[in-house]
Amino acid sequence: xxxxxxxxxxxxxxxxxxxxxxxxxxxxxxxxxxxxxxxxxxxxxxxxxxxxxxxxxxxxxxxxxxxxxxxxxxxxxxxxxxxxxxxxx
Numbered sequence: 001x002x003x004x005x006x007x008x009x010x011x012x013x014x015x016x017x018x019x020x021x022x023x024x025x026x027x028x029x030x031x032x033x034x035x036x037x038x039x040x041x042x043x044x045x046x047x048x049x050x051x052x053x054x055x056x057x058x059x060x061x062x063x064x065x066x067x068x069x070x071x072x073x074x075x076x077x078x079x080x081x082x083x084x085x086x087x088x089x
Contacts, residue, residue, distance in 0.1 A: 001027070047073065 005020065026032045050073060051064050063076030 001024075004023075023032075026035075047067065054064060054073075054075060055062055058075075058077065061078035063078075065074055067073060
C-alpha cells in the first residue's frame with residue numbers, strides 16, 4: 001500500500017487527499033480486486049474481437065503479436081515498409 005501511495009504522489013495525485021481516501025476504501029472493501037478481475041475479462045474479450053476483426057478485414061498476411069498488457073495492439077501488414085513513413089515525418 002505504501003508503494004502505491006508513493007507512486008501516486010509521484011504521478012501528481014499527492015495533492016488530492018480525497019483520492020487517497022477513495023482508493024483506500026475501494027481496496028479495503030475488496031471492490032478494487034473484483035473491478036480489476038472484471039476489467040481483465042472485458043478487455044480480453046474486446047482484444048479478441050479486435051484481433052478477429054483485423055484479421056478478417058486485412059487477410060491472413062496481417063501480423064498480430066500477443067500482448068502482455070497495456071492498451072495497444074501492434075499489427076504488421078505484408079508489403080508495408082513503415083520505416084519510409086518515419087523518414088518522411
